[in-house]
Amino acid sequence: MAVVAPVKVPPVVAPAKADRGRRRPRRRWGLNLIALVLILLSSFPVYWMFTTSFQTNAAIRSPDQELTPVGGTLHNYRSVFDSDNFTTAFANSLKVTALTVVLALAVAFLAAVAVSRFRFRGRVAFLVMILLVQMVPAEALMISLVKVLEGWQLRNTIIGLTIAYLAFVLPFTIWTLRGFVAALPVELEEAAMIDGASRWGAFWRITLPLVAPGLVATGIFAFIQAWNEYTLALVVMIRPEKETLPLWLQSFNYGARGTDWGGVMAGSTLITVPVIIFFLFVHRRIASGLTAGAVKG
Amino acid sequence: MTTGVLPEEGMVPGEPTPSGSTPASRPGRGGLLGRVKALPYALTIPALVALAAGLGWPLVRLVIMSTQDYGLRQQFGAPAPNVGLDNFTEIFGDSYFWEVLRRSLVFCFLAVTLTMVAGTAVAVLLGKLGRVMRTALSVSLLLAWATPALTATVVWQWIFDSRFGVVNWALTKLGFDYEGHSWVSEPLSFFFVALLIVVWMGIPFIAFTLHAAMTQIPDEVMEAAAIDGASSWQRFRDVTWPGIKPIFVVLLALSTMWDLRVFTQIYVLQQAGGVTRDTNLLGTWAYRTGVGSQQFGKGAAIALVMVGLALLLTLFHIRQMFKQEEI
Numbered sequence: 001m002a003v004v005a006p007v008k009v010p011p012v013v014a015p016a017k018a019d020r021g022r023r024r025p026r027r028r029w030g031l032n033l034i035a036l037v038l039i040l041l042s043s044f045p046v047y048w049m050f051t052t053s054f055q056t057n058a059a060i061r062s063p064d065q066e067l068t069p070v071g072g073t074l075h076n077y078r079s080v081f082d083s084d085n086f087t088t089a090f091a092n093s094l095k096v097t098a099l100t101v102v103l104a105l106a107v108a109f110l111a112a113v114a115v116s117r118f119r120f121r122g123r124v125a126f127l128v129m130i131l132l133v134q135m136v137p138a139e140a141l142m143i144s145l146v147k148v149l150e151g152w153q154l155r156n157t158i159i160g161l162t163i164a165y166l167a168f169v170l171p172f173t174i175w176t177l178r179g180f181v182a183a184l185p186v187e188l189e190e191a192a193m194i195d196g197a198s199r200w201g202a203f204w205r206i207t208l209p210l211v212a213p214g215l216v217a218t219g220i221f222a223f224i225q226a227w228n229e230y231t232l233a234l235v236v237m238i239r240p241e242k243e244t245l246p247l248w249l250q251s252f253n254y255g256a257r258g259t260d261w262g263g264v265m266a267g268s269t270l271i272t273v274p275v276i277i278f279f280l281f282v283h284r285r286i287a288s289g290l291t292a293g294a295v296k297g
Numbered sequence: 298m299t300t301g302v303l304p305e306e307g308m309v310p311g312e313p314t315p316s317g318s319t320p321a322s323r324p325g326r327g328g329l330l331g332r333v334k335a336l337p338y339a340l341t342i343p344a345l346v347a348l349a350a351g352l353g354w355p356l357v358r359l360v361i362m363s364t365q366d367y368g369l370r371q372q373f374g375a376p377a378p379n380v381g382l383d384n385f386t387e388i389f390g391d392s393y394f395w396e397v398l399r400r401s402l403v404f405c406f407l408a409v410t411l412t413m414v415a416g417t418a419v420a421v422l423l424g425k426l427g428r429v430m431r432t433a434l435s436v437s438l439l440l441a442w443a444t445p446a447l448t449a450t451v452v453w454q455w456i457f458d459s460r461f462g463v464v465n466w467a468l469t470k471l472g473f474d475y476e477g478h479s480w481v482s483e484p485l486s487f488f489f490v491a492l493l494i495v496v497w498m499g500i501p502f503i504a505f506t507l508h509a510a511m512t513q514i515p516d517e518v519m520e521a522a523a524i525d526g527a528s529s530w531q532r533f534r535d536v537t538w539p540g541i542k543p544i545f546v547v548l549l550a551l552s553t554m555w556d557l558r559v560f561t562q563i564y565v566l567q568q569a570g571g572v573t574r575d576t577n578l579l580g581t582w583a584y585r586t587g588v589g590s591q592q593f594g595k596g597a598a599i600a601l602v603m604v605g606l607a608l609l610l611t612l613f614h615i616r617q618m619f620k621q622e623e624i
Contacts, residue, residue, distance in 0.1 A: 028427075035422060035430045042497070043437035046444060048463065049452045065466050107343040114340035126341060128615065133352050135611035137558040139580040140600035141352070143587035144359035167351025170344055228445035230561050235588050246447045253451050254568050261455050268448040279443035283505070 049272070052265040053077070060261050076266035080252075083263070088241055089248035093227060095158050096244060100165040100226040101219050104173050107166070108218065109211070112177035117186070134171035138164075142235045149236060156242045161233060165226045172225075173218045180214030181207075220282045224275055245271050359604070362597035369591045377594070384598035394599070401557060401578040404488060408556040411496045413549060416503025421533070423508045435505075442501035450565040453494045457481065481570030488576070494562045499555070503548055507541055514540040543617070550614040554607055560584070579603050 052060060054072045080086055115123055145164055146155065154160030184207065192202040230246040237243055243251065249271060253264045363384055365377040388394045419438070423431055444452070457464050459479040468475035480486045514537060522532045560580035567573045567581065577585065579599065587596020 031422060031425055032427075032430055035426055035434050038419065038422070039434050039437045042434075042441045042501075045449065045452045045456060045497070046440045048456060049448070052455065061461050063466075065461075065463060067463075103347070107347055110340040111344035114337040118337035118340075120337040123337070129348075131615050131618070132611060133348055135554060135607050135614070136352060136356065137554075137580075137603055137607050139558045139560045140583065140603040140607070141355045141359060142584055143593055143596045143600055144355045144362055146588060147362065147593065148355045148358050163347075163351045165351075166347045170347055174344060228447065230445075230447045234564075235584075246445065249447060249451060250565060250568070253454075253565075258458055258460065258569075261458065261461065264451060265455065268451055272444055272448045275445055276440065276443040280439065283439055283442065 046272070046276075049265050049268050052261055053269045055262055057260070057262055076262035077270075079260070079263045080266045080270065083252055083267075085240055085243055085248055085251075086267070089243045089245050092158065092237070092242060093245040096161050096165065097223055097226040099158065099162045100169060101222045103162065103166050104169045104222040105215055105219050108170055108173035108177050109181075109215065111170075111174045112181045115174075116178050116182035130171045130174055133167075134175075138168055138231055142231060145232065146235050156237055156239050161236045161244075164232045164236060165229060168229075168232075169222045169225050173222055176218045176221070177211070177214055180211050184210050217282045220278045224278060224282075227271075227275060356604070359597050359600055362593055363601050365594050367593040367597070371593070372591060380594070384594045387595060388598050388602075397577050397579060397582050398602070404492070404559070404578060405553060405556040408492055408495045408499070408559070409549065409552045411492070412499040412503055412552055412556075413545075415496065416500045416548075417507055417545075419500060419504035420507035420511060421537075423504065424511055438501035438504060441497055442505075444498070446498065446561045447565065449498055450494055450562045453490060453497075454481070454566065454569050457490050479570070481566050482572055483570075484572060484575040487566060487570055487572065491559075491562050491566055495556060495559055499552060503552065506544060506548060510541040510544045511537055547614065547617055550610050550617070554610045554614075557606055557610075558603060 053076050054074070055066075056073050056075065059066065111126075114120070115127060149155040149160040149163070152160070154163065188206050188210070189202045192206045193199065197205065228246065229244075230250070233244045233247050237247060240251075249264070249267050252267055256264055362377075364379055364381060365371075366380045366383070367377045371377045419434075423434060426434065441449075456462055457480040459465065459477050464480075465475040465478055468478075480490050518536055519532060522536050527535065558580055559578060563576065563578050563581050564584070567576055570576070573581070573585065579602065583596050583599040583603065586592050586599060
């Protein structure tokens with residue numbers, strides 16, 4: 001099991017380790033101190049974004065900053081919802097994200113079944129190609145993608161952006177789902193068929209439910225990718241009414257020119273919170289999928 | 298991968314494999330969808346079509362455009378004349394290209410070095426902490442990792458804001474004269490902030506993955522080494538390092554690839570600071586040349602240099618994976 005190799009949580013301090021720790025209490029304190037500094041450094045930006053988003057403009061601009069959250073106002077969130085395009089951008093983001101997730105899951109699942117259930121000529125070539133295309137930098141394709149989508153009359157459309165996103169999430173989703181499907185014994189399907197289920201019956205009742213966790217994990221990954229994506233959207237969606245949320249945030253930020261940090265942080269919070277919540281569920285799979293089977297279990 | 302589900306290519310069907318069962322290869326025992334010869338190909342078609350449309354064809358177009366004089370006139374329908382390798386001769390003869398390339402490589406080198414060193418240190422630390430601290434550190438690392446690149450950059454921009462930013466406030470409190478100091482309008486401090494953002498976002502993935510690899514090393518080996526009197530540095534060098542080296546190499550390749558193509562952080566900070574010429578990296582320069590000033594041909598040539606660099610790293614990455622028999 002490589003691709004979905006679980007990131008093992010080490011056991012609660014083994015007795016031997018506890019002994020070692022007891023022998024050197026001072027060292028344990030040193031480590032804890034370092035950890036504390038790292039915790040502060042690592043979480044401060046997210047904390048600061050959150051805190052600022054609830055502060056009044058007067059408090060934000062005061063020469064005496066408060067590091068702890070005091071008071072609180074929803075004014076910044078109101079200004080976000082009242083700003084040009086926020087609701088449109090939100091709708092656009094939802095549409096392109098939903099479309100990307102659904103298509104990516106369907107397409108990747110079929111390919112995953114092919115590479116993990118069949119031996120066929122070109123299978124290894126297909127897998128190598130998946131790895132190869134995963135490495136093509138989206139940043140390099142911005143320029144020609146514009147021309148390609150213009151040629152198809154799909155620039156500034158949800159479909160056009162989805163085509164681009166789909167190609168960039170597929171390698172990861174195929175690779176991860178392949179691990180899930182391969183982990184499922186074929187015998188289960190066969191047993192169902194012996195018991196009288198049809199092929200599709202066995203598939204719907206046995207295979208699909210068992211692969212469901214994999215579909216959820218990869219679906220969340222695709223969601224995060226499409227929801228966060230900025231670079232390709234920047235060149236594909238150039239009309240204001242076609243902006244996605246990241247584009248909206250950057251025009252809001254740029255337009256404010258450092259005068260409405262409360263609003264900008266409220267916008268950032270609204271975009272980030274769903275991602276963080278989803279991320280908590282799937283980070284292990286993302287870690288193992290990104291290294292594409294490098295951890296040998 | 299799980300051996301057994303997939304027999305190795307070239308194995309005689311029906312021949313017993315080490316794991317004993319080769320369901321997919323036995324005639325008549327093909328499981329759910331096994332018997333149809335063309336089926337696996339049919340199943341990969343949607344993926345191939347999607348990849349061709351969103352990646353393959355744009356890549357081909359990029360190569361074609363890089364050999365064309367594709368500018369503003371072509372935007373309005375004029376045919377694009379083929380100019381061979383002129384775009385490449387132009388950028389390779391441009392001292393600015395070498396400046397940007399060197400800057401990109403230096404930035405990448407610094408970012409990768411800092412990320413890998415700090416990531417490894419955090420991974421070791423995670424293994425030594427007690428449960429409470431380890432959980433707290435993991436959660437805060439997750440926060441950094443989960444934050445989208447764009448919002449992260451915007452938040453750091455706020456933290457380093459010249460007038461109301463918390464960094465200037467704190468430095469001024471500590472007695473330094475940082476009131477109104479602009480971090481992003483001067484190249485050196487611009488790259489300091491950019492580097493901070495990239496490294497801050499990059500550490501968690503490295504730390505978690507290496508930590509996971511370290512927990513695979515049996516405790517007994519570590520203890521035996523400790524009993525034999527190995528210092529913690531010796532234990533790291535002789536026990537931990539050989540265990541994590543394969544994954545470390547893969548992470549190194551991935552990080553290099555990611556940090557070479559960094560775009561969002563640089564682009565957003567450039568919009569805040571206003572110095573673009575002295576802060577362009579390959580990605581932002583290709584974008585500004587191609588899409589910004591409509592020199593699509595030249596932009597495509599710059600972009601292809603990026604693809605070339607990525608390809609070199611990828612071949613290395615894939616070779617590593619073949620070595621580890623992952624394919």
